[in-house]
Amino acid sequence: MPAPAQFVEFVDTHADKFIQRLADAVAIPSVSGEAGRREDVVKMAHWLNGQLNSLGVTTELRDLGKHVMDGQELSLPPAILGRMGDDPKKKTILIYGHFDVQPAFKSDGWDTEPFKLVIDSKTGRLIGRGSTDDKGPIMGWLNVLETHKSLGLELPVNLRFCFEGMEESGSEGLDDLIVSETKKGKEGWFDGVDCVCISDNYWLNDRTPCLTYGLRGLSYFKIVVQGPARDLHSGMFGRAVHEPMTDLIALMSKLVTPDGKILVPGVDEMVPAADDEEKKIYNSLDYSIADVEDAVGGKIAISADKATVLMGRMRMPSLSLHGIEGAFYGAGAKTVIPAKVSGKFSIRLVPPQTPDKINPLVVKYLESEFAKLNSKNQLSVECLHGGKPWVADIKHWNYEAAIKATQAVYKKQPDLTREGGSIPVTLTFAESLGVNVLLLPMGRGDDGAHSTNEKLDRSNYIEGTKLLGTYLYEAAAISA
Amino acid sequence: MPAPAQFVEFVDTHADKFIQRLADAVAIPSVSGEAGRREDVVKMAHWLNGQLNSLGVTTELRDLGKHVMDGQELSLPPAILGRMGDDPKKKTILIYGHFDVQPAFKSDGWDTEPFKLVIDSKTGRLIGRGSTDDKGPIMGWLNVLETHKSLGLELPVNLRFCFEGMEESGSEGLDDLIVSETKKGKEGWFDGVDCVCISDNYWLNDRTPCLTYGLRGLSYFKIVVQGPARDLHSGMFGRAVHEPMTDLIALMSKLVTPDGKILVPGVDEMVPAADDEEKKIYNSLDYSIADVEDAVGGKIAISADKATVLMGRMRMPSLSLHGIEGAFYGAGAKTVIPAKVSGKFSIRLVPPQTPDKINPLVVKYLESEFAKLNSKNQLSVECLHGGKPWVADIKHWNYEAAIKATQAVYKKQPDLTREGGSIPVTLTFAESLGVNVLLLPMGRGDDGAHSTNEKLDRSNYIEGTKLLGTYLYEAAAISA
Numbered sequence A, B: 001m002p003a004p005a006q007f008v009e010f011v012d013t014h015a016d017k018f019i020q021r022l023a024d025a026v027a028i029p030s031v032s033g034e035a036g037r038r039e040d041v042v043k044m045a046h047w048l049n050g051q052l053n054s055l056g057v058t059t060e061l062r063d064l065g066k067h068v069m070d071g072q073e074l075s076l077p078p079a080i081l082g083r084m085g086d087d088p089k090k091k092t093i094l095i096y097g098h099f100d101v102q103p104a105f106k107s108d109g110w111d112t113e114p115f116k117l118v119i120d121s122k123t124g125r126l127i128g129r130g131s132t133d134d135k136g137p138i139m140g141w142l143n144v145l146e147t148h149k150s151l152g153l154e155l156p157v158n159l160r161f162c163f164e165g166m167e168e169s170g171s172e173g174l175d176d177l178i179v180s181e182t183k184k185g186k187e188g189w190f191d192g193v194d195c196v197c198i199s200d201n202y203w204l205n206d207r208t209p210c211l212t213y214g215l216r217g218l219s220y221f222k223i224v225v226q227g228p229a230r231d232l233h234s235g236m237f238g239r240a241v242h243e244p245m246t247d248l249i250a251l252m253s254k255l256v257t258p259d260g261k262i263l264v265p266g267v268d269e270m271v272p273a274a275d276d277e278e279k280k281i282y283n284s285l286d287y288s289i290a291d292v293e294d295a296v297g298g299k300i301a302i303s304a305d306k307a308t309v310l311m312g313r314m315r316m317p318s319l320s321l322h323g324i325e326g327a328f329y330g331a332g333a334k335t336v337i338p339a340k341v342s343g344k345f346s347i348r349l350v351p352p353q354t355p356d357k358i359n360p361l362v363v364k365y366l367e368s369e370f371a372k373l374n375s376k377n378q379l380s381v382e383c384l385h386g387g388k389p390w391v392a393d394i395k396h397w398n399y400e401a402a403i404k405a406t407q408a409v410y411k412k413q414p415d416l417t418r419e420g421g422s423i424p425v426t427l428t429f430a431e432s433l434g435v436n437v438l439l440l441p442m443g444r445g446d447d448g449a450h451s452t453n454e455k456l457d458r459s460n461y462i463e464g465t466k467l468l469g470t471y472l473y474e475a476a477a478i479s480a
Ligand SMILES: [Zn+2]
Pocket: A098, A133, A134, A167, A200
């Protein structure tokens, strides 16, 4: 059951009005990471709440308490819980989005004012902070609701909404809210939810729509090596004492090879190898080695084999060395022997890896490698934070519906992708609700979500609005 | 020919007056590293010049031009050239010292006002900035001159003086001055100099006087590895691209072992091994492994063998890893793949090593090790700066005189030591004048030259004054 023709037609004929809605949203500089913009995040919550109410959504602004930022105690912006439809014969879909944005200053290198949506008629780009991350997708849902209200159409599913204003600053308070609304039983806002749809990521490229069914987890480590009571002069003590930096660099060099193989025994081995069939999936993705190299700005792909590079990003763990705290980091030349140095690295995890399974392997390996150094310095290893990976069942009707909707709107088979990074709320929804979660992106890989000149292509916004609506109809039509 | 008994007696009976001279010098806060104190460095130059003149020394204040500090153009403080005696039958000894000091604020942790000399009658310590580095030794020379003037004694040698006010800030302008005064022929201030005596270092410990006859040189390196055009997100690109940090850490791990062996082929090998006789010298020094570990504040000596530890510091090259520029260095956890990272390390050099001989070995080794990594990132190696090592002939009469003077004053055999660090002016004197240079310290190893609560023990100041005077008599007595 594709969406009714009048739905699609209405979206096309009201495109300018929908773009104005996005412009209104972008104009509120709801930067969650700046204390001075906190009022604007709250203003954005009220603006969005007003839109939802006017389109028939029952809502509640939920206070999430206070937190400290830049030494200042601030109230967290409220989360918005919403409900539309309670028909027990319909499926119930929970929509997530965030109405806060990354900081942006024209002086960062923007060509236009970041909080004024600029429509570039030559390229079709809608340029402004939050256009693609994540105001565009939220406006897409409002557009779907407005279209139905205007046409007097009934929605094919029940909807629940969860919109937050702290995503760019760690989603403070959200996990507790989700868990509590799930646990409440018949009184919880998320009772009876059949699946979740999140639009907060991007296509792999600028050509082919995708659905994302996996995210990597993370274990972040700090290796501390210390010896002398204070920094030493290398002239005075070089070759007289064990230097913490020598030991730390030796340890850090034993973690990963230049081509990405993780040397901690048991880590790579925990992941089943891809068979030929799975490799085919990666080879068929519309994402080439050249796309990867374009994106990073250097011809440094880890392999000449496309499947190897894409699997390295999507279905393999990775280990990156981030830096060292406590050593000399400035420009110029300083002849110090640092007294205490802390190496930082992290491992991106894929199923069945979890921090609980990985961390002991890492700690044990580092301790045994350190013992081999025969150094009199002291080692300690800390696990700073972590998160589990997530992979969804792509045979679920939630994905089936999204695939059909993509085919209907874009006339293309979507790429089915896993992403290398984390969107922690995904795992929270999947684990606390126990339902299928779908990542259904609206924007393209070159949108520059956290960068200067963030944009959403007009066609992605308008076709994306159709996609979201069509997805609801396809979901409703499948017998679950 | 020891010093006349009346010389020694006069120094003892005038100790309080000499301490007052040191107090007057400490009271002028001649910090060369702070633009706001530049006037005080100039004031100190004029005060010292007045003292020299009143004691019969012919002097010239030499303008060294201007330089830029903290974005401000400043006149360099003048250097003082001095001359006393022109008897062709006498030896001519050049004395070097510096009248500038390190910065000091009570708030740094001083127990007393840094620029007010405090006499701790219980410990015998003279506490104040510059007391030991390097105003104490300069005052020692003035005390020797005053004693001779008061007693109507003729000096046994001709003296030349070179006092500067920028030593703690890179000795700007001094090298050129020394070279030009040497090259001038009969008109140069340093014409006819037979040897040099520098009092600007310290005993190894707080017990045994020492003479220092060697200093290590330095080659400072920067290893730059770069790949992507910008910093990357480790979730997005971990295991998809070659990461510069992985390559850099691999290279840095191949430079030195935890017990100090340098892995660059040809570097350690360039230094002849010590034979048993030389090892005996190190074993006989009054400096133990416990002294080293006390000084660094940790039980981290590189070996349980005393000679190995002391030779590591004094007569072997050492390689220290200082840090990384461009990587994450803060507290906390950041999941960045840095785009361009620069590893900093340096090698302390000993004869016959020089930067010219060592640098090509290092560059070649790093390039060949990088090639083995099979990385698509780019490597470049820079040599930031360097200096040659220096070792003096301890059989020279200059050292013979200092040994006899030490025996006469302290009733002890001095430790003959080499130091791990550099005092660049030493090499300039040795190379441009082509004469023997002696480092004859006045203070003790625990004086805290660049630290809080800098002190010079009263006995080191008074016996040190006797030592300097006696050294002149012993030098005069030896038939060169
Ligand atoms: Zn987002």
